Structures are given as C-alpha cells and as structure tokens.
Amino acid sequence: MATKPMTKTQLVAALAEEMGEDKKTAGKALDAITDVITREVSNGGAVTLPGVGKIYCxxxxxxxxxxxxxxxxxxxxxxxxxxxxxxxALKDSVNG
Structure with a gap:
C-alpha cells in the first residue's frame, strides 16, 4: 500500500487533463492556488478547500x-x- 506520492509534474499533468487545458495553464493555476494559500495562512488566516479540508495556522x-x-x-x-x-467527504471516500 505504500506508494510514492504524486509529484508536481504528475499533478500538473492530471490537472491539465481534468481541465481540458495544456500543462502550462494547469501549472500556472496550481502555482496561483499555492501562492494564495501560502499568503493567507502566513497572515494568520485559514483556507478551506471544499471536499479536501481546511488549512490554517x-x-x-x-x-x-x-x-x-x-x-x-x-x-x-x-x-x-x-x-x-x-x-x-474525503475521509468517507477513502474509507468507503
């Protein structure tokens, strides 16, 4: 069951496929999301990713x-x- 985690390159490729866009656009979208989360959490806020979870400091x-x-x-x-x-929702999808 111990598999390697998905790399950024693999994540960008999967995101591009899911979005129906090219990898460059998907990479920019992933970088933008990461920047927003980093900025908000480092300023003491929290970010909720629907269906995934809440990231906070x-x-x-x-x-x-x-x-x-x-x-x-x-x-x-x-x-x-x-x-x-x-x-x-994520817990239930993993366990069910």
Missing part, C-alpha cells in the same frame, strides 16, 4: 522539550505551526 505556547540524545530539558520558544483538518 495555529500558535504553540512556550514549552519544555527534551533533547533525545542527552535527555536534557530545554525551553522552546513559542512558535506557529501549519495544520490541516481533513474534510469528512
């Missing part, structure tokens, strides 16, 4: 972590992490 508080090599406790500063919640 969450702040993590300052916390203590452990260095696995030495076992030493280290204080890690607060940071932000990108999260994605998968849509129910």
């Amino acid at each position: 969450r702040e993590r508080p300052e916390r203590m972590v452990r260095n696995p090599a030495t076992g030493e406790q280290i204080k890690k500063d607060a940071d932000k992490v990108v999260k994605m919640t998968i849509a129910k």
